[in-house]
Every structure is written in C-alpha cells, then in structure tokens.
Amino acid sequence: MPLNRRRGSWGRFSGLVYVVPAVAVFGLFTAFPLVENVLWSFYHVTLTGKDFIGTAHYRQLGSDPVFQTALVNSLLWIVLTIAAQMTLGYGLALLVEDHLVFGRGFFRTLFFVPMVITPSIISIVFTTLYAPSYGAVYGLWEALLPNLPFPGLLSDPNLVTFTLIGVNVWQWTGFFFLLYVAGLSQIPVEVREAARVDGAGFVPLSTRVYLPMLRPTHLTLLLLGTVQALQQFPLVYLITGGGPDNASQILGTDIFQEGFILNHLGYASTIATVLLILALVLVVLQLRLFGGRFTVSQRTLE
Amino acid sequence: MRKSAWWQRVSLWCAAAAVAGASWAGSAAASSPVTVTLWSWSPLSTTMQKMVAAFEKAHPGIVIKPQIQPSSTYWTSLKAAAASGTLPDIIGLSAGVNTQLYRPFLQPLNSFAARSWGSNWRSRFPLAVDHQMLLGNPKGNHNVYMLPEEAEVLNVWYNRQIFKKLHLAIPRTLPQLVKVSRALDKAGYIAFFQGAEAANFDQWMFMELADQTDQTGMLEAQIGKPTWTQPGMVRAMAAWKQLFTDGVIQQGALGQFQYPTGANLFAAGRVGMMLLGSWWLQEAELPPPQPAEVKNLQAFGTFPFPAITPGGHPSPYIGGIDVGFGLTKAAKAHEAAAEAVLKSIVSGRMEQQALNTLNDLPAFAGFKPTIPLTRHLNALYTRYLKILPHTISHEIGNPVIGQALVNAMQGVASGKLTPSQGMASVNAVAIQQEKSGS
Structure with missing residues (x-):
C-alpha cells in the first residue's frame, strides 16, 4: 500500500501544515506591509486617520521635480554601480587568482573589508576625505593640480551623485570580487590548461574563456547589484542627506524625506510603490532575458 | 507511613512558601512605585540620568523610565509609537510642526500650568518661547500642548x-x-x-x-x-x-x-x-x-x-524653544505622577540639574545654574539670560x-x-x- 494512502487525510495535508509557519511569517512581515503600502498610496494619511484621494498622489509624481531627480539618480546608481563593480571586481579577481603566487588570502580579505564596515563609519571617513581645505583628497589635489580649483565633490549638484556612487563602488567591489573569485575557482583546470596550450594569453583567456564561462556569476551579480542599488539609503542619507538642493536624492531618501520630515505619509507610500514596481520590473526583465541560466550550461563547458 | 510523613512535610513547606510568596507579592504591589515613561532626544542621556536621579530622590513613590535617542531616530520612533498606540507618558517636542503633529495624542496643559504657576503663568516664559508654544495651533485654539524646558x-x-x-x-x-x-x-x-x-x-x-x-x-x-x-x-x-x-x-x-x-x-x-x-x-x-x-x-x-x-x-x-515636553493621553492612567514629573522638568529639580550641566538656557524665568562658573563662562551665560527675553522667534x-x-x-x-x-x-x-x- 502506498505510504500516503496509509496516512489517510493527514498524509494529504501534512505538507501544507509544514509550510504554515513560513507562509505566516511571509504574510505578516512581507505581504501585509506591501499591500498596506500600496493601499496607503491612495490615501491622505495622518497619524490619526486617512482620507481616500484616489490617484492624486500618482498624478503629483509627474510634477514633482524632487521625485524626478530621485528616479533618474536611482537609475544612474543601478547602471553605474553595477558596471563599475563588475568591471573592477572581475579585474581584481583575475589579478589575484591568476597572477598572484603569494598573498591571495590577504588580498581577498583586504578587498572584502569595506563590505563589513558600517555605513556610518564610511560616511564619516569619506566626508572627511572629500572635505575642502583639510581633506586628504583636497591635499592630493593641491599637490598635483595647484592651479585648478578643487571640485566640490559633495557640494556641487552636478558632481555629488557621482561622488556617492564612487563610495558605493568602493564599498561593494569587494563583494563582486569575491563572487568572481568563487566563479573562477569553479572553472575546470583542464579548460585553463587547454587554453594555455592553445596559446591563449591573459587577454584572450580572460575575455574569450573565463568571461563566457562566468555567465552565471554575471547574472547573479546583475540581479544582486540591481537590488542593492535600489535599496541604497544609508550612504546618501548620512553623507549628503539628499542635498544639496535635492541633487543627490534617490528614491529611498526621497521616501524618508516625504514620510518622516515633511510628514506626507501617503505620498511617501506612493514613491515606495513606484520603487517596488521598478524593482519588480527590473528583476522580472532580467529573469526573462536570461531565463534560469544561473548555472553553467554543458554547452558552455564544452 | 514514613513515605506519607515525608509527603506531608513537603506539602506543608510548599503551602508555607506559597503563603509567604503571596503576602510578599501583595505588599510589593501595595507599595510599588508609579512608573512614568519619558522619551526625548534632548537633553543628553547623561544629563537626563542626573535629572531623573534628582527627581526620584525627592519623590520615592515615582520612578521615571527615560529613553533618550538621537534626534534622527527619535522622531521616527515617536511616529511609529503614535501610529501603534504605544506612546510613553511624556514626550520631548520641538515647537511648531512636531507639537502640532502629535497634538491629537497630547493633553492640553493650560489648566495644569495655571494650577502649577498661577493664572499669569505664560508671563514666566520669554516672548519668543511663549509665541512658539502656540505656533501652528488652529485658529481659535489657545491650548498649549507642550511646555518648554529649555530655550x-x-x-x-x-x-x-x-x-x-x-x-x-x-x-x-x-x-x-x-x-x-x-x-x-x-x-x-x-x-x-x-x-x-x-x-x-x-x-x-x-x-x-x-x-x-x-x-x-x-x-x-x-x-x-x-x-x-x-x-x-x-x-x-x-x-x-x-x-x-x-x-x-x-x-x-x-x-x-x-x-x-x-x-x-x-x-x-x-x-x-x-x-x-x-x-x-x-x-x-x-x-x-x-x-x-x-x-x-x-x-x-x-x-x-x-x-x-x-x-x-x-x-x-x-531664538526660542530648544526642547519642550508634552503629556500624552496615555499619562491619564497616572496623571498626578506624570504632572509632578512635568512640573519638575519645567521648573523644579530636574530643570535645575539640566541647567547645572549648562545644557542650555532656562525657558522658565528665575532659574540659573547653581554650579560654580568661571568669570568668562558666567559672563557668557548671564549675557544670554539678559538677551533671552528679547529674542525673535527662530x-x-x-x-x-x-x-x-x-x-x-x-x-x-x-x-x-x-x-x-x-x-x-x-x-x-x-x-x-x-x-x-x-
């Protein structure tokens, strides 16, 4: 007699019982806040109650220059941080794994250290480094380019977002590096040896052999990088607060400003909903484009 | 027989312990102090500890549970507490928008102030401070929802x-x-x-x-x-x-x-x-x-x-109000104790302790630090006290x-x-x- 028939109705429902805790936790801490947030975006919300206002907040987005700046900056964060972190992470991984004989462990640790530093410390360090008149970057600039005015890295509205992206790249490249190191270690030795026997030097090896074989790592990093860039908040909040004149606002800091400084809780929920939709669209797009190809296919190996 | 005696002895001990425990709990309940919860971002935590110690020494029946957070997290926590109905008894407030935001959760303090300092109690505060106490009130609402501690x-x-x-x-x-x-x-x-x-x-x-x-x-x-x-x-x-x-x-x-x-x-x-x-x-x-x-x-x-x-x-x-305090509706459960704390913060031992750390200037007239100050420091402080009544709201x-x-x-x-x-x-x-x- 089959096992599930012997167990009777319990056998049929036992699986469901086992998933109840996970579903309950997901429902309470993920699904409920998400649904509640979307609902709030249609209300004028105060601490004591809320009034239904339909799509007014969504129409307001079109005429809100701060939201538009935040949206553009968030997209810039995604594109620039991922491009820079992938390029630097891959380059460093190649140098350390393929060209270093001694000290690999040291460099792996060194590049990963920024990942474990709290954003508040990073913000203090970089604010001091970039400060005009006493910062280290200023000192270097004065020594190398004494006749050129020092750029307002954190005070120039045209530069500030790029400066902050630079800080993010400094912090996160180590993570990308580590994943590439793990990816490189998965490439069979025979493949490397065969390529070398065929006369492949550093450039062909890294661009025509490793790069395609690391496809699953690229896709994973693309996905994680997108989520990380969209979730960014502490670096911007702590270093510039979104300024000057909202020039460095991203969606996360704009939500905070609207919700907790200007007390527009409903409008903040609207921006949060836009952020949610943007994240979903980008992730679904990536999954659609690259499918489930998060593992190395046999064809690639061959 | 021996077994039965042993059980009897254990049962007696248990009963005695239960009675003793119950009577201890009863007496503890009878004399347990009233706890007043207080949240703020100012004064500094170390200053607040001194203020609380000074108050509790003079009021053995009241315990203050303060929670001082940096202002960046304080306002977020306060908002969450208001939304979830878990506000403490007394909250630190700045003038204007923050007081207005929490107005639905705060008690009007006019009658408490009149009981504490007389009918012309508003004259005890500098002009800019008095103006800011009411800043943002709806037209016709002359209630005060926060009392300034420091200016x-x-x-x-x-x-x-x-x-x-x-x-x-x-x-x-x-x-x-x-x-x-x-x-x-x-x-x-x-x-x-x-x-x-x-x-x-x-x-x-x-x-x-x-x-x-x-x-x-x-x-x-x-x-x-x-x-x-x-x-x-x-x-x-x-x-x-x-x-x-x-x-x-x-x-x-x-x-x-x-x-x-x-x-x-x-x-x-x-x-x-x-x-x-x-x-x-x-x-x-x-x-x-x-x-x-x-x-x-x-x-x-x-x-x-x-x-x-x-x-x-x-x-x-x-200038104007540096920090003020409001009584939430939650404080109604132990009104007398909460009012005693608030009075002390504005014009009592707690205020004196804050001033003795030079935290800022007294919002309530007649106070000044009682610690020895250098000539220069005293000159600076005295000058500020003279300027305070003439400041313009900020x-x-x-x-x-x-x-x-x-x-x-x-x-x-x-x-x-x-x-x-x-x-x-x-x-x-x-x-x-x-x-x-x-």
Whole structure:
C-alpha cells in the first residue's frame, strides 16, 4: 500500500501544515506591509486617520521635480554601480587568482573589508576625505593640480551623485570580487590548461574563456547589484542627506524625506510603490532575458 | 507511613512558601512605585540620568523610565509609537510642526500650568518661547500642548585666541566680515564654517539675514504668509549668496553638516567663526577628553551677525524653544505622577540639574545654574539670560515651506538659481500651502 494512502487525510495535508509557519511569517512581515503600502498610496494619511484621494498622489509624481531627480539618480546608481563593480571586481579577481603566487588570502580579505564596515563609519571617513581645505583628497589635489580649483565633490549638484556612487563602488567591489573569485575557482583546470596550450594569453583567456564561462556569476551579480542599488539609503542619507538642493536624492531618501520630515505619509507610500514596481520590473526583465541560466550550461563547458 | 510523613512535610513547606510568596507579592504591589515613561532626544542621556536621579530622590513613590535617542531616530520612533498606540507618558517636542503633529495624542496643559504657576503663568516664559508654544495651533485654539524646558539664543561664536593671534577685531559690518574672513583664510583657518547641508542651520542663517532686511516679512513668513518675494527677503537671499562668493563661508559648505563636522573643527581650534547658539555652553561641562580650548570656553566668545546693509545694524538675536515636553493621553492612567514629573522638568529639580550641566538656557524665568562658573563662562551665560527675553522667534511653522527655503538657499549658493528665483520658488510653495490650508 502506498505510504500516503496509509496516512489517510493527514498524509494529504501534512505538507501544507509544514509550510504554515513560513507562509505566516511571509504574510505578516512581507505581504501585509506591501499591500498596506500600496493601499496607503491612495490615501491622505495622518497619524490619526486617512482620507481616500484616489490617484492624486500618482498624478503629483509627474510634477514633482524632487521625485524626478530621485528616479533618474536611482537609475544612474543601478547602471553605474553595477558596471563599475563588475568591471573592477572581475579585474581584481583575475589579478589575484591568476597572477598572484603569494598573498591571495590577504588580498581577498583586504578587498572584502569595506563590505563589513558600517555605513556610518564610511560616511564619516569619506566626508572627511572629500572635505575642502583639510581633506586628504583636497591635499592630493593641491599637490598635483595647484592651479585648478578643487571640485566640490559633495557640494556641487552636478558632481555629488557621482561622488556617492564612487563610495558605493568602493564599498561593494569587494563583494563582486569575491563572487568572481568563487566563479573562477569553479572553472575546470583542464579548460585553463587547454587554453594555455592553445596559446591563449591573459587577454584572450580572460575575455574569450573565463568571461563566457562566468555567465552565471554575471547574472547573479546583475540581479544582486540591481537590488542593492535600489535599496541604497544609508550612504546618501548620512553623507549628503539628499542635498544639496535635492541633487543627490534617490528614491529611498526621497521616501524618508516625504514620510518622516515633511510628514506626507501617503505620498511617501506612493514613491515606495513606484520603487517596488521598478524593482519588480527590473528583476522580472532580467529573469526573462536570461531565463534560469544561473548555472553553467554543458554547452558552455564544452 | 514514613513515605506519607515525608509527603506531608513537603506539602506543608510548599503551602508555607506559597503563603509567604503571596503576602510578599501583595505588599510589593501595595507599595510599588508609579512608573512614568519619558522619551526625548534632548537633553543628553547623561544629563537626563542626573535629572531623573534628582527627581526620584525627592519623590520615592515615582520612578521615571527615560529613553533618550538621537534626534534622527527619535522622531521616527515617536511616529511609529503614535501610529501603534504605544506612546510613553511624556514626550520631548520641538515647537511648531512636531507639537502640532502629535497634538491629537497630547493633553492640553493650560489648566495644569495655571494650577502649577498661577493664572499669569505664560508671563514666566520669554516672548519668543511663549509665541512658539502656540505656533501652528488652529485658529481659535489657545491650548498649549507642550511646555518648554529649555530655550536657546543663536548668534555667531568665534575663536578669541585665533582673533587675538591674528590681531583681528570683531566684525560689525559685512565688509569687515569679508576682511576678517580673508585674514583667517590666509592664516590657514576655516574662516566661517557653515554646514549648509543642515536644514535648520540654513534656515537660522537666513533669519539672521532677513531679520535685518525685513523683520516683519520674516515673522509673517514664519507663520505661513507668502512674503518671501518682498524686496527685503530677496536682499537677504542675495546676502547669503554673497557670503559664498566673497569667501566668508568655507568652500564645499553645501556638502558639510554643522554637527558633528563643524562643531568638532570649531572645538579643535581650526575654525574662526560659526553660527551656533547658547547650547554651545554645554561644551564647557562635557566630560573629558576635551580640547584645551574648550575647557571653560576660555577661547570662545560671541557676537551678533554683522550688518549686511550699509548703515544697518547687526542681526537681532533669534531664538526660542530648544526642547519642550508634552503629556500624552496615555499619562491619564497616572496623571498626578506624570504632572509632578512635568512640573519638575519645567521648573523644579530636574530643570535645575539640566541647567547645572549648562545644557542650555532656562525657558522658565528665575532659574540659573547653581554650579560654580568661571568669570568668562558666567559672563557668557548671564549675557544670554539678559538677551533671552528679547529674542525673535527662530521657528518656521510649516516644514514644507522650511524645506523649500533650504532647497532655495542651496540652489542659490550653488549658482543654480538667482536670489529672486530662489525666493520665488519658496513663495510658490508658501502660496500652495496657504491654499491647501496646511
């Protein structure tokens, strides 16, 4: 007699019982806040109650220059941080794994250290480094380019977002590096040896052999990088607060400003909903484009 | 038989223990003190501990559970607590928008104040403080929902040692300020540090300037009237821009905060001048390690912001409530105890303890620190006490307008906007807020 028939109705429902805790936790801490947030975006919300206002907040987005700046900056964060972190992470991984004989462990640790530093410390360090008149970057600039005015890295509205992206790249490249190191270690030795026997030097090896074989790592990093860039908040909040004149606002800091400084809780929920939709669209797009190809296919190996 | 006796003995012991436990619990319940919960961002945690100790010593039946958080997290926590119905009994509040935001959760304090200090209790507070207690109340609502504990006065602080070393005199006019700034800059100091990323310090700097060029317009603007494009207001914004172009405010100011960066540099003797307030006095009483210059504030002095128009006067002193406290509706469960704590915070032992750490100035008349002060420190404190009743309110009632002003100031300083464009953008927000009744 089959096992599930012997167990009777319990056998049929036992699986469901086992998933109840996970579903309950997901429902309470993920699904409920998400649904509640979307609902709030249609209300004028105060601490004591809320009034239904339909799509007014969504129409307001079109005429809100701060939201538009935040949206553009968030997209810039995604594109620039991922491009820079992938390029630097891959380059460093190649140098350390393929060209270093001694000290690999040291460099792996060194590049990963920024990942474990709290954003508040990073913000203090970089604010001091970039400060005009006493910062280290200023000192270097004065020594190398004494006749050129020092750029307002954190005070120039045209530069500030790029400066902050630079800080993010400094912090996160180590993570990308580590994943590439793990990816490189998965490439069979025979493949490397065969390529070398065929006369492949550093450039062909890294661009025509490793790069395609690391496809699953690229896709994973693309996905994680997108989520990380969209979730960014502490670096911007702590270093510039979104300024000057909202020039460095991203969606996360704009939500905070609207919700907790200007007390527009409903409008903040609207921006949060836009952020949610943007994240979903980008992730679904990536999954659609690259499918489930998060593992190395046999064809690639061959 | 032996077994039965053993069980009987155990049962008796258990019964005796249960009776003893019950009677102990009963007596504990009978004499258990009332707990009053208090949240705030100010005064500092160490100061609050001293205040609580002083109160509890005099009131053995009341225990205060304080929770002091940095202001960045405090307001977020408070919002979450209000939304979830878990506010403490007493909450720290700033004047205007924050008091108004929590008004539905607060008790009117007029009758408590009248019982505590008599029917003319409002006269015990300086004019600017009294004005700010009611800031943002709906028309016709004369209730007070927070009582101020401490007041503040803003002005320029300067490093006397640096000025003496460079033979500089206190500037009284804008050209003098520019000249002094250049001398400081040439000597390797940051002339005038302004953390122009910090919204409140930008607003206060604008008030310092606009109170010289259009004081009436500024006061009206603070209560929501769209007076931002009046000539005097635009002139103030132009002066703000001039502080950048003439090299008074340091390079990169738009990327720096007043706290902690500016305050630390100032304390370390690397800054000549800075817009600060009476709260800077507390540096003298902070625990070591302190830079030698900060000890007793011997190296520091104050002056009003110089006149920005030819033949004009330096800025009048601006100020008002530093921190106040409100009684939430949750405090009704133990009203007497909560009121005793609030009274002590405003005009009792707790207030005295706060003043003895030089936390700031007393909002309630008749108080001053009772600790020994150096001659210089005493002169600074006494001067602030004399100025306090004459200060002009430094609070913008509507945060949306306040934020628009900060954005405009940053836009003008960075060259993105002209002073007229900047003020027009603030005025547009003020008109929109006025229309929407915010």
